Amino acid sequence: xxxxxxxxxxxxxxxxxxxxxxxxxxxxxxxxxxxxxxxxxxxxxxxxxxxxxxxxxxxxxxxxxxxxxxxxxxxxxxxxxxxxxxxxxxxxxxxxxxxxxxxxxxxxxxxxxxxxxxxxxxxxxxxxxxxxxxxxxxxxxxxxxxxxxxxxxxxxxxxxxxxxxxxxxxxxxxxxxxxxxxxxxxxxxxxxxxxxxxxxxxxxxxxxxxxxxxxxxxxxxxxxxxxxxxxxxxxxxxxxxxxxxxxxxxxxxxxxxxxxxxxxxxxxxxxxxxxxxxxxxxxxxxxxxxxxxxxxxxxxxxxxxxxxxxxxxxxxxxxxxxxxxxxxxxxxxxxxxxxxxxxxxxxxxxxxxxxxxxxxxxxxxxxxxxxxxxxxxxxxxxxxxxxxxxxxxxxxxxxxxxxxxxxxxxxxxx
Numbered sequence: 349x350x351x352x353x354x355x356x357x358x359x360x361x362x363x364x365x366x367x368x369x370x371x372x373x374x375x376x377x378x379x380x381x382x383x384x385x386x387x388x389x390x391x392x393x394x395x396x397x398x399x400x401x402x403x404x405x406x407x408x409x410x411x412x413x414x415x416x417x418x419x420x421x422x423x424x425x426x427x428x429x430x431x432x433x434x435x436x437x438x439x440x441x442x443x444x445x446x447x448x449x450x451x452x453x454x455x456x457x458x459x460x461x462x463x464x465x466x467x468x469x470x471x472x473x474x475x476x477x478x479x480x481x482x483x484x485x486x487x488x489x490x491x492x493x494x495x496x497x498x499x500x501x502x503x504x505x506x507x508x509x510x511x512x513x514x515x516x517x518x519x520x521x522x523x524x525x526x527x528x529x530x531x532x533x534x535x536x537x538x539x540x541x542x543x544x545x546x547x548x549x550x551x552x553x554x555x556x557x558x559x560x561x562x563x564x565x566x567x568x569x570x571x572x573x574x575x576x577x578x579x580x581x582x583x584x585x586x587x588x589x590x591x592x593x594x595x596x597x598x599x600x601x602x603x604x605x606x607x608x609x610x611x612x613x614x615x616x617x618x619x620x621x622x623x624x625x626x627x628x629x630x631x632x633x634x635x636x637x638x639x640x641x642x643x644x645x646x647x648x649x650x651x652x653x654x655x656x657x658x659x660x661x662x663x664x665x666x667x668x669x670x671x672x673x674x675x676x677x678x679x680x681x682x683x684x685x686x687x688x689x690x691x692x693x694x695x696x697x698x699x700x701x702x703x704x705x706x707x708x709x710x711x712x713x714x715x716x717x718x719x720x721x722x723x724x725x726x727x728x729x730x731x732x733x734x735x736x737x738x739x740x741x742x743x744x745x746x747x748x749x750x751x752x753x754x755x756x757x758x759x760x761x762x
Contacts, residue, residue: 350469353379354676356489356503358476358516361390361451363643363660364509365458369407370668372465376676379501380459380468381491383475383510387456391536391622393573393651395448395550395563398422399440399740400658403665409461416453418566420445423549424736427606429714431723435732440740446550448563448571454657474499479506479519479639485680486520486638504676506639507667509660514645517632522641526631526702530650530709532559532575533584535623537595542570542615551608552652556713558602559652569618574598575652577711578626591621629706634694635687637680642667647698649705654739659698666693700744724755731755 355371357364360382368380396404404410414420422445426433437446463470473494480488480502488502508516542562544551551562559575576583576598586594595617600609631647634640643660670690674682725731731751737743 349471350377350379351501353377353469353501353503355379355505355507355671356381356501357507357509358382358489359508359510359514359643359645360386360459360462360470360472361455361509361511361643362458362657363645363664364507365455365462366407366661366664367507367509367642367667368462368468369458369465370664371671372462372468374668374672375467376671377467378469379503380462380470381474381476381489382459382472385472386459387452389450389452390455391624392451392656393448393536393561393563393571393654394451394454394565394657395446395654396657397440397446397654397740398437398443399742400661401443401445401447402441403658403661405443407461409457412457412461413447413449413454416449416566418447418449418453419548419564420447421548421550421564422446423547424552424739425549426552426722428554428722429719430605431719431726433722433726433732433735435729435736437740438733438737438742440742448550448565450566453566476510476515476519479516481638484637486636504638504679505671508639508641508645509643510645512627512630512644512648514641516639517641517645520636520639522632522634522636524630524632526629528629528706528709530627530629531577531579531711532709533578533580533587533623533625534573534575534627534651535587535591535595535598535621536571536573537592537621538565538569538571538618539612539615540569540618542572543611550654553603553606553608554708554714555602557711558598559708560599560603560608561652561654562608563654567618570615572599572612573651574602576602579711584625587621587623592617595621629702629709631702633687634691635683637683640667640690646694647702649702650709652708653701653705655701658741662697663694666690666697669693697741701738701741704738704745721752724752724759728755
C-alpha cells in the first residue's frame with residue numbers, strides 16, 4: 349500500500365467520504381481512514397432536508413439511498429407551547445422532498461462510493477494515535493490497525509472528519525472559538541407501528557422543559573428523540589434503570605396536551621434506547637498548517653435543528669474548493685489565506701442555524717411572547733413557508749422577522 353498522499357482524511361462517515369469524493373474530482377490522491385468498519389451504526393438524527401437532496405443527487409448516490417426503501421417526506425409540524433406551525437418545506441434548489449436515512453445504510457453507501465473514485469485509497473479499522481509533523485506543520489499520521497500493527501502515512505495535508513470527539517482536532521491543537529453547553533439530556537429510540545395523521549411528516553414539540561422530535565426513517569421505523577433538562581437527575585437515573593419505560597414516561601409528562609404520547613404507546617420499541625448526557629454546541633478553528641477539520645469535528649450543534657449531515661456535505665465541498673484554489677505545492681506557505689477562505693465560507697453559510705441550535709439547547713420555558721409569535725406564523729401560509737425555510741437555508745431569521753412584522757401590521761390595521 350502507498351505511504352504518501354496528497355490528503356489523508358481521518359474519518360470515513362458522511363463528512364469524510366464526501367470530502368474524499370470531492371477531492372478525487374479535483375484530481376488529488378487521497379487516503380481515507382476510519383477506526384470503524386462498514387456497515388455500522390452511530391447515534392444520529394440522520395436527517396436530510398431537501399436542500400441536501402440535491403447535493404446527494406450531484407454526488408451520484410441518491411438513487412442508491414432511495415433504493416434502501418427509506419421513505420421521503422415534505423411536511424413539518426412544529427408545536428411551540430400551544431402554537432402550531434404546520435406546512436411543507438419550501439423547494440430548495442429544485443428539490444421538494446426530505447429523507448431521514450439510517451446511518452448503517454447512509455455511511456456504507458457513501459464510503460463505497462468514495463472508495464470507487466479514482467485516486468481514493470481506503471483503510472477501515474485504523475485508529476490514528478499521532479500526527480507526523482515537520483516543525484509546526486502536520487505532514488501525516490501514525491495509527492494502529494485492528495490486528496495491533498502500527499503504520500504511518502505521509503501527506504501534504506491531513507483532515508479530521510472524525511466527529512465531535514475528533515482525535516485529529518485534539519492532536520493538532522485546534523482552539524475552540526465558541527462553546528455553548530446544552531442544558532439537555534437527549535435520548536433516541538426507534539419505533540415500529542408509529543402512526544401520524546395525514547401525510548408522513550416530521551414532528552417537533554417544545555414545552556417548558558421538554559423537546560420531542562420524530563422523523564420517518566428506514567426499515568418502516570420512526571426515530572423518536574426526547575430531551576429534558578440535565579437538572580432532572582432523577583429522570584436520568586430512571587433512564588439508566590428502565591430505559592423504555594422511562595422514555596415513554598418522559599414523553600407522557602412532557603407532552604400531556606397532545607396526542608403524541610397515545611400514538612407512541614401504540615408503537616413498539618424496535619431497538620434499545622440510546623442516550624447523550626450533555627454536549628456542547630461548539631465551533632473550532634477550522635484550519636492550520638497542514639491540517640483542517642470538517643463535519644462535527646469542526647462544528648457541532650444541537651441535533652434538534654437536523655442539519656448536521658447537510659453541514660458535513662457543504663463543508664466537504666467548501667474544503668475541497670479551498671484546497672483546489674491553491675497549487676498543492678503552495679499549501680504550506682499559503683495556509684493562512686486558505687484558512688480565511690474556508691472558515692469564512694463556513695461561517696457565512698452555517699452560523700445562523702448554529703446559533704439557533706444554541707438557543708434550542710437552553711432549557712428555558714416557552715415565553716408567552718414566543719408562543720404568540722409562533723401562533724401568528726402558523727396562521728399564515730407564506731409566513732409558515734418562510735419559517736420552515738430556516739431549516740433548509742432558503743430563508744434566514746431576518747426573513748421571518750419581516751413576515752412577523754407584516755402580520756403584526758396587518759392585525760393592527762384590522
